[in-house]
Amino acid sequence: MGRTLAEKVWDDHVVRRAEGEPDLLFIDLHLLHEVTSPQAFDGLRQAGRQVRRLDLTIATEDHNTPTLDIDKPIADPVSRAQLETLRKNCADFGVRLHPLGDVEQGVVHVVGPQLGLTQPGTTVVCGDSHTSTHGAFGALAFGIGTSQVEHVLATQTLPMARPKTMAITVDGELPDDVTAKDLILAIIAKIGTGGGQGYVLEYRGPAIEKLSMEARMTICNMSIEAGARAGMIAPDKTTFDYIEGRAHAPRGEDWDAAVEYWKTLKTDEDAVFDAEVYIDATTLAPFVTWGTNPGQGAPLSAHVPDPASYEDASERHAAEKALEYMGLTAGQPLRDIKVDTVFVGSCTNGRIEDLRAAASIVEGRKVADGVRMLVVPGSVRVSLQAVAEGLDKVFTAAGAEWRHAGCSMCLGMNPDQLAPGERSASTSNRNFEGRQGKGGRTHLVSPQVAAATAVTGHLASPADLSDAPVTAGV
Amino acid sequence: MEAFTTHTGRAVPLRRSNVDTDQIIPAHWLKKVTRDGFEDGLFEAWRKDPQFVLNRPERQGATVLVAGPDFGTGSSREHAVWALQNFGFKTVVSSRFADIFRGNSLKNGLLTVVLDQKVVDALWELTESDPQAEITVDLRDRQVRAQGITADFELDENARWRLLNGLDDISITLRNEPDIAAYEAKRPSYKPRTVRV
Numbered sequence: 001m002g003r004t005l006a007e008k009v010w011d012d013h014v015v016r017r018a019e020g021e022p023d024l025l026f027i028d029l030h031l032l033h034e035v036t037s038p039q040a041f042d043g044l045r046q047a048g049r050q051v052r053r054l055d056l057t058i059a060t061e062d063h064n065t066p067t068l069d070i071d072k073p074i075a076d077p078v079s080r081a082q083l084e085t086l087r088k089n090c091a092d093f094g095v096r097l098h099p100l101g102d103v104e105q106g107v108v109h110v111v112g113p114q115l116g117l118t119q120p121g122t123t124v125v126c127g128d129s130h131t132s133t134h135g136a137f138g139a140l141a142f143g144i145g146t147s148q149v150e151h152v153l154a155t156q157t158l159p160m161a162r163p164k165t166m167a168i169t170v171d172g173e174l175p176d177d178v179t180a181k182d183l184i185l186a187i188i189a190k191i192g193t194g195g196g197q198g199y200v201l202e203y204r205g206p207a208i209e210k211l212s213m214e215a216r217m218t219i220c221n222m223s224i225e226a227g228a229r230a231g232m233i234a235p236d237k238t239t240f241d242y243i244e245g246r247a248h249a250p251r252g253e254d255w256d257a258a259v260e261y262w263k264t265l266k267t268d269e270d271a272v273f274d275a276e277v278y279i280d281a282t283t284l285a286p287f288v289t290w291g292t293n294p295g296q297g298a299p300l301s302a303h304v305p306d307p308a309s310y311e312d313a314s315e316r317h318a319a320e321k322a323l324e325y326m327g328l329t330a331g332q333p334l335r336d337i338k339v340d341t342v343f344v345g346s347c348t349n350g351r352i353e354d355l356r357a358a359a360s361i362v363e364g365r366k367v368a369d370g371v372r373m374l375v376v377p378g379s380v381r382v383s384l385q386a387v388a389e390g391l392d393k394v395f396t397a398a399g400a401e402w403r404h405a406g407c408s409m410c411l412g413m414n415p416d417q418l419a420p421g422e423r424s425a426s427t428s429n430r431n432f433e434g435r436q437g438k439g440g441r442t443h444l445v446s447p448q449v450a451a452a453t454a455v456t457g458h459l460a461s462p463a464d465l466s467d468a469p470v471t472a473g474v
Numbered sequence: 475m476e477a478f479t480t481h482t483g484r485a486v487p488l489r490r491s492n493v494d495t496d497q498i499i500p501a502h503w504l505k506k507v508t509r510d511g512f513e514d515g516l517f518e519a520w521r522k523d524p525q526f527v528l529n530r531p532e533r534q535g536a537t538v539l540v541a542g543p544d545f546g547t548g549s550s551r552e553h554a555v556w557a558l559q560n561f562g563f564k565t566v567v568s569s570r571f572a573d574i575f576r577g578n579s580l581k582n583g584l585l586t587v588v589l590d591q592k593v594v595d596a597l598w599e600l601t602e603s604d605p606q607a608e609i610t611v612d613l614r615d616r617q618v619r620a621q622g623i624t625a626d627f628e629l630d631e632n633a634r635w636r637l638l639n640g641l642d643d644i645s646i647t648l649r650n651e652p653d654i655a656a657y658e659a660k661r662p663s664y665k666p667r668t669v670r671v
């Protein structure tokens with residue numbers, strides 16, 4: 001019988017298989033950041049162990065880094081301690097680190113792909129749930145806990161139980177105004193935040209094949225929000241073109257051998273998935289969340305749902321709680337929801353294509369009065385590229401704040417936070433209570449919707465702006 | 475990880491059920507960047523009360539925690555286990571543990587022993603009336619012994635073997651080092667590297 005993409009990559013990494021035990025998998029790439037690594041290094045130290053494969057390990061700073069005044073000492077003692085600890089650990093153990101101020105610094109899931117380290121058919125792990133992002137390249141990429149981080153540092157392997165596989169087939173073509181973010185929000189709303197539990201998701205079908213690499217990363221990034229272990233997309237010419245020439249891409253004969261292998265990484269015709277879901281791309285529209293988990297979303301043109309309309313008691317209860325926290329009333333048009341803050345950034349939508357999309361909408365327009373728009377590139381490289389294209393000027397001319405790279409308001413571990421009761425339209429991936437600051441209210445949106453929302457002051461899509469063109473400089 | 479064969483020590487009777495991991499080690503302790511130094515955070519809220527059993531002079535140096543049912547529920551934080559170990563506990567006895575806490579404890583070499591509530595009650599009575607009373611937890615014989623009390627307990631063979639030999643996950647994996655080396659030797663040269671070595 002044929003095998004799925006996930007099964008092929010899995011099988012190619014089995015170091016040891018024994019009856020009644022989880023498989024021991026080899027890890028090709030281990031990404032580290034300051035939040036989940038300290039105790040792992042401490043464990044190594046206590047046991048007198050070394051990092052087994054420094055050449056498969058890389059660290060950067062992202063969660064705690066400030067996006068303003070990056071040359072000044074970090075004010076928050078906890079953030080500072082975490083960053084200093086990572087620096088000391090990397091120095092002590094010899095791990096390559098890209099600290100704040102370095103040109104390769106950025107959100108760990110933006111940095112790996114842009115260096116060309118994330119490649120098809122590899123296993124990638126990081127002590128962070130959004131490691132699923134790297135699956136966009138046909139890599140098997142898992143978020144892991146701190147004790148697993150220590151295990152990988154010491155052994156370059158992980159004992160893991162084989163996951164089940166789920167195909168998510170997106171047929172047809174996405175309408176022009178529908179982005180990868182809208183698609184993944186719609187998928188999560190359909191299968192639920194627990195729908196992917198125990199599975200590796202494989203996104204496939206014509207609509208997926210047409211997506212750019214960065215759009216594919218947006219999709220795979222949010223697999224975890226559907227509860228999945230990982231998300232994957234089969235590598236193709238789009239993937240190979242994206243990798244070719246990057247700092248760590250294979251070269252010469254290695255490139256040819258790699259591409260030959262990568263081409264085999266497709267689910268076989270006769271392979272059987274443990275579960276299958278179908279989505280008709282043509283029915284989709286810009287999508288936003290109204291609740292406090294990423295599955296509580298609806299098309300922008302819809303209304304805040306009535307909790308009473310849910311048959312399932314626990315869903316009804318969750319919706320009631322969410323509306324209360326979000327300060328919304330059932331039946332309210334989603335378009336009427338006013339925001340205080342717009343955040344463009346994160347490992348979901350903080351790459352150059354995302355910034356270009358947002359800039360093209362705010363260009364020649366103004367951020368609405370009373371709205372704060374924060375643009376935070378996913379990495380220093382993304383930032384430099386944006387500056388080279390003049391996007392920073394477009395944002396600042398519109399009245400937005402152009403910041404330094406990092407996780408920033410995606411989780412508010414640094415000073416970029418919502419105040420209690422404040423409401424944001426955010427291109428990040430989690431709208432949990434307090435995620436962007438205690439009492440903050442988050443609506444997950446695409447970069448396009450974020451930009452249009454910044455201009456109008458309420459949830460909006462670019463189409464809402466079309467009859468109100470504004471000339472530059474106004 | 476330290477091996478656990480048999481341990482004898484004085485006890486702390488903790489007559490509370492549903493002690494969750496937030497009570498064992500409150501969330502603000504999670505900001506620490508080491509695995510040790512959590513002893514002062516253990517049961518932090520309750521320790522503000524000088525009468526709390528852990529604060530009593532006669533309990534100093536005790537190494538066996540005898541807890542109520544459903545110990546270790548709530549968040550999966552491994553820090554709860556570290557806090558108990560940092561404080562000096564070698565073993566925790568209860569009639570029921572939360573799954574994740576139990577997994578974390580056995581992985582870290584803290585032996586969690588499940589006994590009938592009747593036996594737990596007897597241990598409470600014994601150690602409350604005589605703070606000097608010692609409890610022996612014998613993993614070889616899977617038996618708990620104290621004055622007038624003998625009770626067998628269950629532990630799956632794999633967890634028992636690991637504890638008896640002091641094997642953590644990493645040392646178990648490293649027993650298969652030749653397999654890892656063999657895999658590494660045949661990895662293709664086109665695979666990415668972060669640094670040249």
Ligand code: SF4
Nearest residue numbers: 130346347407410411
């Ligand atoms: S950008 Fe957000 S989701 Fe991504 S790694 Fe940072 S905190 Fe996590």
